[in-house]
Amino acid sequence: MDLSLFLSIIIGNIFINNFILFKFLGLCPFIGVSKKTGPALSMGVAVIFVMTLSSIITWCIYHFLLLPFNIEFLRTISFILVIASSVQLAEMVILKTNPTLYRVLGVYLPLITTNCAVLGVTVLNVNMFFKGGYAPSASFLYTVLQGFCAGLGFLLAMLLMSGIRERLQLQDAPESLKGIPAAFIIASLMSLAFMGFSGFKF
Amino acid sequence: MTQFLAPILTLTGLGLLFALVLTFASKKFALVQDPRIREVMEKLPGANCGSCGMAGCARFAEALAKGEAALDNCKVCSEEAASEIAGILGFELSLSEKKAVSLRCHGGKKAGDKFIYQGLKDCQAAAQLLGGQKLCSYACLGFANCQRACPFGAIRMSAEGLPVIDIELCTGCGKCVQACPRDLLVLIPRRGKVYVGCSSRDPAKVVARVCEVGCIVCKKCEQACPVEAIKVVENLAVIDYDKCTSCGECIKACPRKIIFGRK
Numbered sequence: 442m443d444l445s446l447f448l449s450i451i452i453g454n455i456f457i458n459n460f461i462l463f464k465f466l467g468l469c470p471f472i473g474v475s476k477k478t479g480p481a482l483s484m485g486v487a488v489i490f491v492m493t494l495s496s497i498i499t500w501c502i503y504h505f506l507l508l509p510f511n512i513e514f515l516r517t518i519s520f521i522l523v524i525a526s527s528v529q530l531a532e533m534v535i536l537k538t539n540p541t542l543y544r545v546l547g548v549y550l551p552l553i554t555t556n557c558a559v560l561g562v563t564v565l566n567v568n569m570f571f572k573g574g575y576a577p578s579a580s581f582l583y584t585v586l587q588g589f590c591a592g593l594g595f596l597l598a599m600l601l602m603s604g605i606r607e608r609l610q611l612q613d614a615p616e617s618l619k620g621i622p623a624a625f626i627i628a629s630l631m632s633l634a635f636m637g638f639s640g641f642k643f
Numbered sequence: 644m645t646q647f648l649a650p651i652l653t654l655t656g657l658g659l660l661f662a663l664v665l666t667f668a669s670k671k672f673a674l675v676q677d678p679r680i681r682e683v684m685e686k687l688p689g690a691n692c693g694s695c696g697m698a699g700c701a702r703f704a705e706a707l708a709k710g711e712a713a714l715d716n717c718k719v720c721s722e723e724a725a726s727e728i729a730g731i732l733g734f735e736l737s738l739s740e741k742k743a744v745s746l747r748c749h750g751g752k753k754a755g756d757k758f759i760y761q762g763l764k765d766c767q768a769a770a771q772l773l774g775g776q777k778l779c780s781y782a783c784l785g786f787a788n789c790q791r792a793c794p795f796g797a798i799r800m801s802a803e804g805l806p807v808i809d810i811e812l813c814t815g816c817g818k819c820v821q822a823c824p825r826d827l828l829v830l831i832p833r834r835g836k837v838y839v840g841c842s843s844r845d846p847a848k849v850v851a852r853v854c855e856v857g858c859i860v861c862k863k864c865e866q867a868c869p870v871e872a873i874k875v876v877e878n879l880a881v882i883d884y885d886k887c888t889s890c891g892e893c894i895k896a897c898p899r900k901i902i903f904g905r906k
Contacts, residue, residue: 506657507653511649512650514650519653519654519657522654522657523657526661526662529665533665533668533669544702608768608771610767611763
């Protein structure tokens with residue numbers, strides 16, 4: 442347990458190593474679902490949920506299955522399998538127990554099951570918190586925290602982008618730049634701005 | 644041998660385990676769902692275009708089966724499919740009600756301003772700046788997005804800066820409903836001749852401060868209605884058009900004169 446590591450995971454994942462704006466993972470929902478703030482928020486919440494869930498599950502799979510049998514090379518395929526089916530399961534449970542929440546997350550849950558950002562965070566967890574093939578103490582906690590904070594970072598980027606794009610729609614932009622082209626330019630500017638965070642290394 | 648078997652067994656095992664769990668869960672968590680929803684869903688276009696205002700065809704089918712949505716909300720559906728859906732749900736297609744739009748705010752100049760707004764003459768833009776220039780957060784902003792959205796010229800702006808709806812030209816297409824950032828235009832069945840011209844959910848104290856013509860939750864309309872069609876829900880009078888007989892008693896009873904009649 443190391444408090445400074447906790448802090449650096451939180452700040453690092455939300456701002457400095459933001460999954461969208463620094464690592465460039467999960468760009469399709471970033472462009473596709475960022476037209477309005479409402480859906481962007483739902484998407485972000487769904488991503489937080491899926492990332493946290495899959496971080497927990499893949500940690501267990503890696504720790505109790507892949508490591509003992511020395512089959513780390515199955516990491517990618519088994520992670521995808523596990524993430525996809527566990528999200529399916531979670532979707533069923535939510536649909537049964539909480540229809541309102543299901544309507545909020547709705548189409549976004551199945552959309553992001555095999556999103557690269559989700560796989561990215563699990564692979565990153567394994568790379569960071571299983572140094573030399575064994576799990577240091579509190580590695581599980583770090584993993585969950587990293588999954589959650591990566592989702593928060595995703596949500597932040599989505600909200601910023603959707604807010605900007607809502608306003609952008611009203612502006613008198615050149616015909617050829619309206620819509621997606623302007624969104625790409627905005628995305629690159631935002632990314633540049635977020636790169637500024639890596640100036641303060643924690 | 645182990646290095647050969649372990650990966651195969653692990654992956655198969657994992658796959659099998661999750662397959663079993665998912666099968667089990669799909670049985671256990673199976674929703675007791677109206678079987679008509681699935682049938683209706685199959686007849687809908689399935690493009691999830693959202694023009695009906697619902698999140699996808701599945702949600703629309705659900706709303707149809709519950710009677711919350713009208714079939715003509717779907718603009719993509721072919722006539723053939725529509726009549727089949729009507730058959731499944733057991734109603735005649737011609738019965739689907741014609742609707743016309745009504746405005747739920749009559750503040751205009753009587754609803755005070757928070758600040759002087761000098762930005763784009765566009766409701767969407769105004770709504771994004773500090774929640775709009777009106778003191779009342781439910782008030783019409785008056786930049787005529789609905790007028791511009793109306794393909795039939797049924798909306799014009801009054802001198803007060805409020806949209807006026809020509810009910811004879813209104814086709815109930817709902818374009819203006821989507822254009823309004825404040826959700827002030829509502830589609831009401833044509834047989835409903837009475838509507839409430841306010842959408843404020845604020846308590847009476849707040850309304851009295853920000854607007855001269857907002858609903859102050861006095862419940863006089865509730866008492867005046869002979870058929871209990873008007874109810875105050877969350878600080879606002881709401882009319883149930885299944886019960887309303889358009890007798891007009893509530894129009895007379897309202898002390899703020901914000902219940903209106905229409906043709």
